[in-house]
Each structure stands twice: as structure tokens, then as C-alpha cells.
Amino acid sequence: MNAATPQRRKERIDRGIKVRTEGIYALMSWRELAYLAVPRLVLIVGLLALPQVMPGMYWQRVVSIVCIYALLALSFDFLAHFVGLVSLGGAFFVGTGSYLTAILNTKLGLSPLVTIPAATLIGGALCTLMLLPCLPLRGVYFAIVTLMYPLFLARVIEALDILGGTDGIMGIDSFPSAWLEQYFVIIMLLLFLFAVRRLVNTDLGLVLRAVKDNDQAVRASGMDVTRYRALAVFVASAIGCLAGACLVHIYMWAGISTFALDFSVLPIAATVIGGSGTLVGPLLGCLILVPVSELLRDFGTLRIVFYSLILLAFIVLRSEGLMVYGQRKYHQIERWTKI
Amino acid sequence: MDILIYGTINSVALMLYALGFALVYGTSRLPNFAHGALYVLSGFIVWSALNTFGLNYFISIVLALVITAIIGAVIYRVFLIRVRGMEISEIIASYAIALAILEGLRWSGFKGMTYTLPPFIEGSTTIAGISVDYQRLLAVGIGAALVAFLWVFTHYTRIGLALQGMAQDERAALMLGIDSDFMAVVAMGLGSALAALAAVVLLPLGNIVVESGYNVLILAIAVCIVGGIGSWAGAVLAAFIIGFAQILTVVYLGSHFQMVVALLAIILTLILKPSGLFGQQKELEERV
Numbered sequence: 001m002n003a004a005t006p007q008r009r010k011e012r013i014d015r016g017i018k019v020r021t022e023g024i025y026a027l028m029s030w031r032e033l034a035y036l037a038v039p040r041l042v043l044i045v046g047l048l049a050l051p052q053v054m055p056g057m058y059w060q061r062v063v064s065i066v067c068i069y070a071l072l073a074l075s076f077d078f079l080a081h082f083v084g085l086v087s088l089g090g091a092f093f094v095g096t097g098s099y100l101t102a103i104l105n106t107k108l109g110l111s112p113l114v115t116i117p118a119a120t121l122i123g124g125a126l127c128t129l130m131l132l133p134c135l136p137l138r139g140v141y142f143a144i145v146t147l148m149y150p151l152f153l154a155r156v157i158e159a160l161d162i163l164g165g166t167d168g169i170m171g172i173d174s175f176p177s178a179w180l181e182q183y184f185v186i187i188m189l190l191l192f193l194f195a196v197r198r199l200v201n202t203d204l205g206l207v208l209r210a211v212k213d214n215d216q217a218v219r220a221s222g223m224d225v226t227r228y229r230a231l232a233v234f235v236a237s238a239i240g241c242l243a244g245a246c247l248v249h250i251y252m253w254a255g256i257s258t259f260a261l262d263f264s265v266l267p268i269a270a271t272v273i274g275g276s277g278t279l280v281g282p283l284l285g286c287l288i289l290v291p292v293s294e295l296l297r298d299f300g301t302l303r304i305v306f307y308s309l310i311l312l313a314f315i316v317l318r319s320e321g322l323m324v325y326g327q328r329k330y331h332q333i334e335r336w337t338k339i
Numbered sequence: 340m341d342i343l344i345y346g347t348i349n350s351v352a353l354m355l356y357a358l359g360f361a362l363v364y365g366t367s368r369l370p371n372f373a374h375g376a377l378y379v380l381s382g383f384i385v386w387s388a389l390n391t392f393g394l395n396y397f398i399s400i401v402l403a404l405v406i407t408a409i410i411g412a413v414i415y416r417v418f419l420i421r422v423r424g425m426e427i428s429e430i431i432a433s434y435a436i437a438l439a440i441l442e443g444l445r446w447s448g449f450k451g452m453t454y455t456l457p458p459f460i461e462g463s464t465t466i467a468g469i470s471v472d473y474q475r476l477l478a479v480g481i482g483a484a485l486v487a488f489l490w491v492f493t494h495y496t497r498i499g500l501a502l503q504g505m506a507q508d509e510r511a512a513l514m515l516g517i518d519s520d521f522m523a524v525v526a527m528g529l530g531s532a533l534a535a536l537a538a539v540v541l542l543p544l545g546n547i548v549v550e551s552g553y554n555v556l557i558l559a560i561a562v563c564i565v566g567g568i569g570s571w572a573g574a575v576l577a578a579f580i581i582g583f584a585q586i587l588t589v590v591y592l593g594s595h596f597q598m599v600v601a602l603l604a605i606i607l608t609l610i611l612k613p614s615g616l617f618g619q620q621k622e623l624e625e626r627v
Contacts, residue, residue: 080427081427084427086426086427086430086431088430088434133606133609133610134606134609136613137609137613140370140426140430141564141609141613143370143430143434144370144557144560144564144605145602145605145606145609147372147434147557148557148601148602148605149602151553151557151598152598152599152602155595155598156595156599159595159596160595261438261442265435265438268431269435272431299446300446301442301445301446302442302443302446304438304442305438305439305442305443305446307438308435308436308438308439308442309435309439311431311432311435312418312432312435312436312439315422315428315431315432315435316418316421316422316432317421319422319428
């Protein structure tokens with residue numbers, strides 16, 4: 001640093017309106033109310049209107065896929081940034097959810113409106129059970145085990161030729177109506193988005209964040225870290241299974257490809273690009289990445305290379321992500337001050 | 340008898356996979372998820388040097404070792420150093436590198452069964468009535484030599500001792516004048532070279548396929564977890580346990596279950612003794 005140039009630093013100050021809208025004072029004027037409500041309304045109305053503005057069936061289907069990936073990314077973001085567990089296997093949740101749905105639908109003949117909640121709950125419990133051994137441990141174990149499960153399960157299904165083998169399970173019912181097919185996923189996404197946002201601000205969420213930041217302190221307070229982690233994993237894997245269940249009913253097919261790498265990598269990339277720890281960021285990331293990946297469909301596995309490079313660039317150079325940047329601009333003013 | 344011989348060979352192969360990962364993770368606490376990708380990459384480097392550029396086999400092997408070591412060091416110096424200490428980012432970044440390498444190789448046409456490396460020495464011999472080819476015997480010899488070398492390296496050389504110091508207490512090592520960033524670059528380079536060496540020794544036994552990148556990573560991690568991180572003896576023992584368990588399942592249950600052994604081994608270890616067979620170091624830190 002040259003001594004001749006005046007030393008400056010960037011100062012960030014919360015906007016007055018942000019401070020005013022915290023708490024009951026938000027009701028003071030329409031402007032304050034709008035400040036709070038507009039971002040949320042943009043999200044809700046925007047998502048609900050999205051299928052209407054899409055040209056043609058194909059892009060409406062892409063909206064559903066965006067929502068499915070966004071659910072996965074939401075579960076990744078929740079687990080990684082609010083509980084401190086990095087899951088490299090979103091595909092594990094999707095795969096479990098989709099195979100469960102397929103079995104419930106084809107073997108027991110249940111309607112999609114029953115199979116989806118059932119697969120969500122059973123799948124969440126099943127995934128939690130399978131991940132239980134690595135929950136008492138800190139470090140990389142959770143990441144490793146979640147990375148391994150989808151690879152193994154795909155191979156086991158292939159090798160033993162169970163559950164339809166390489167062909168997958170076919171003849172699954174679609175949603176009762178096209179309208180429901182389109183909006184079910186979107187509504188579920190909005191529901192879980194706001195539910196998880198609320199969850200991380202409750203006492204339970206506080207404990208979970210404490211588990212992430214300092215698990216010894218949580219243990220010293222007489223709380224069972226493993227139990228809280230298991231609970232968080234249940235929530236996250238249930239969301240992942242829900243995504244898988246919706247996917248199956250949209251495509252009317254469940255197969256080994258639900259264990260594919262795309263389901264593990266794209267949500268992570270979307271989270272990092274959109275903004276880690278914001279919960280809305282992952283959705284933004286998916287809205288960017290999924291259409292791009294649809295356009296790149298012809299390039300095959302190059303898509304995964306593309307996600308990984310974007311992921312690497314963002315995590316190394318711009319680890320805050322778009323949403324954090326946006327929130328900062330919305331809530332704060334920045335100015336240069338002399339030191 | 341053939342269980343004994345093939346079990347030993349399989350165990351040594353597992354050990355070769357794991358050594359590089361164990362070195363990096365044991366010293367700089369960096370889970371190098373790109374390990375398997377480097378393994379496959381070096382296989383393709385040898386193949387290209389051999390077939391595309393028509394180099395001598397020995398020269399292409401040396402070339403692959405050097406290039407992979409440099410790639411590993413560069414990966415650390417350029418990318419991973421910036422996210423050092425942030426566990427979530429470390430995992431994601433190194434996994435992203437692995438995916439970029441592996442899927443990039445797959446996209447650029449390196450797939451299928453057509454890529455093979457010739458063995459160092461053709462032919463086979465018979466031990467106790469079972470025919471074993473020389474390449475497998477060579478792999479066992481190299482594996483044993485490598486473990487001995489690593490043991491001597493980490494116990495008696497300056498760099499090795501510095502790496503050990505870093506593994507035990509990074510801050511104290513810094514105060515004693517050990518440059519921890521430089522050491523981590525060295526560890527990463529060495530670990531990548533070990534991955535390349537494993538590839539060079541083991542790939543002639545089969546085809547070079549991109550999928551094996553994931554398998555190698557998983558097996559390496561399995562060996563490290565079962566053996567306990569930071570312990571060479573543990574890694575060797577774990578390699579033998581998993582190796583023999585794999586061969587036994589292949590013989591008695593069928594080859595489909597071979598990979599399940601590694602998963603089961605990890606899960607059992609995590610339930611019964613999370614620090615691994617010999618990992619006393621950092622035991623309290625791993626457990627919550």
C-alpha cells in the first residue's frame with residue numbers, strides 16, 4: 001500500500017428502514033410493510049407465475065425440475081450451514097425417495113397423494129437410520145458416507161437385479177391432473193422453504209447452530225448432540241425424499257439414474273452460487289443452473305464438469321454467493337470512509 | 340491357498356490406494372477428495388505418453404509421477420489453500436476438483452474398455468500350485484517397499500519429521516519454524532505422486548476406467564478410517580483386513596458384494612471404535 005494514497009475503508013451501515021422494520025414497528029407505515037413484504041411476495045408470486053410465462057410444455061417441465069433441485073439444495077443448505085454436516089449425496093435421498101414411491105405405487109397401488117407423504121416420512125426415517133453411525137463423529141465422516149451410499153445402492157440394485165435392475169420400475173401413476181403436477185412441487189418448495197426458515201429461528205434451530213459452532217458446549221449443557229443431529233438429518237433427508245417422490249411421479253419412472261451424480265452435485269453448486277446459509281439462495285442458484293444445464297444437455301457429462309468448475313470458482317473466489325450479496329445491498333448502505 | 344495369495348495381493352492394492360490419502364489427511368488434515376481422480380488421471384497420462392507420444396514405458400511412468408505430483412501441489416497452492424481450515428469448503432472444493440477431472444476425462448473420450456497399460460514384466464509363475472503373474476508379485480514388493488520407505492521418511496528425514504510435527508500440533512510446528520503452507524504443498528505433491536505410483540503399479544492388471552476413480556477414493560478412505568488416521572501400522576492392518584474380507588466375500592458370496600465390504604467396514608468401525616484400530620492421536624477431537 002502506497003503511503004501517499006489516503007487510506008480508505010468501506011463502511012457498511014444498516015438502512016434505517018431495516019432497523020425500523022424489525023419487530024412490531026414494521027406496522028408503522030405502508031413503506032415499512034412493503035420493505036418486509038415485497039421480497040417475500042416477489043418470491044411467492046414469481047414462483048407461482050413462473051409456469052404461466054413459460055413457453056410450452058418443455059419449459060414448464062423444467063420449472064418442476066428446478067423446484068425438485070431447489071428442494072435438494074434447500075436440504076443441503078440446511079444441513080451444511082445450520083447443522084454443520086456436509087452431505088455429498090443428495091442422490092442418496094432422491095434415490096431412496098423415488099424407489100420407495102415407486103414400490104408404494106406399483107406394489108400397493110396407492111395414489112400419488114398417499115405415496116408422496118408416505119415416501120417422505122419413511123424415506124427420511126430410513127436415510128436417518130442408515131446415516132446414524134456417522135452422526136456421533138465430527139469431521140469428514142458424514143461427507144464420506146453420504147458420498148458412498150448412492151454409489152453403492154446403485155451398484156447393489158444393478159448387481160442383484162432387484163427393484164427392476166437396470167431397467168428401473170415402470171408404470172408409475174402420474175399426478176391426477178396436469179395442474180396438480182405443475183403446482184404440487186412449487187407449493188411444496190415454498191412450504192418447506194418457509195418452514196425451514198422458521199425452524200432455524202426456533203430454539204431447536206438455535207441448538208442445531210450451536211452443534212455446528214461448538215458441539216462440546218452443547219454437550220456440556222447436557223444436550224445429546226447425536227439426537228439433535230439425527231433430527232436434523234431426518235428433516236433434511238425427508239425433504240430430499242420428497243424431491244425424489246415428486247420426480248418419480250412426474251417422470252412415471254424410477255431407476256438407477258436417480259442415484260446419479262447430478263442430484264448430488266447440482267444442489268451443492270446451486271447453494272454455493274446462490275448463497276450459503278440463506279436458504280433462499282439455493283433456489284436462486286437452481287433457477288440459474290438448471291436451465292443452463294438443460295441447454296447443455298447435448299454435452300453429456302461435460303455438464304458435471306461445468307457445475308464443478310463453477311462450484312470451485314465460487315467457493316474459492318466468491319464464497320458468499322449471490323443472495324448474501326443481494327441481501328447486503330438491500331439491507332445496508334455502503335460508503336467509503338477515510339481512516 | 341489361493342485365498343491367501345489373492346487376499347495378500349488385494350490387500351497390498353488397497354494399501355497402495357490408501358497411502359497417498361493417508362499421508363495428506365494425516366499431516367495436513369486435508370481430506371483430499373481428488374485422490375481417486377488423480378489416480379485415474381495419472382493412468383491416462385501414462386497411456387497418452389505411451390501411445391500418443393510414443394515414449395518409452397519407463398520414461399512415461401516417471402513423467403506421470405512427476406506431472407501428477409505437480410498437479411497435486413498446484414491444486415493445493417491455487418485452490419485449496421484459500422479454503423484451508425474451513426471444513427465444509429475444503430470438502431466441497433476438493434470434491435469439485437475430483438468431479439471436474441473425472442467427468443472431464445469421461446467427456447473427452449476416455450471411456451470403455453480400450454485403455455490398458457502393459458505389465459512391467461510379462462509372464463507368470465506358480466506359487467504353491469497357483470499361477471500368479473509377475474506384475475502382481477511386483478505390486479506386492481513395491482507396496483512393501485513403499486510402506487518401509489514412508490515409515491523411514493516420516494521418522495528420520497527432516498521433511499518427514501516436519502510433516503509429523505504438523506500433524507501433531509500445527510501451531511507448535513509453526514512456532515518451531517516449520518512453514519505449514521509449504522509443508523502442506525509438499526504433502527499434497529507427495530500424496531498425489533503416491534496415487535500416481537499406485538495407478539502405475541496396479542492399472543496394468545486391468546483396464547483404465549473413469550469409474551475406478553470413485554472406487555479408489557472410497558477404498559482409500561475406508562482403509563484410513565478403519566486403520567485410524569495418522570497411523571501407518573493401522574493403515575497396513577486395515578488394508579489386510581478389508582482386502583481379505585473382500586476376497587472372502589468374492590469367493591463365498593459373489594463378486595457383487597465386494598464393494599459393500601468397504602462400506603460395512605467403515606460403518607462398523609464408526610460404531611465400534613470411531614478412531615480406528617490404531618488411531619489414538621486426536622481421538623477426543625473426533626468424538627463429540
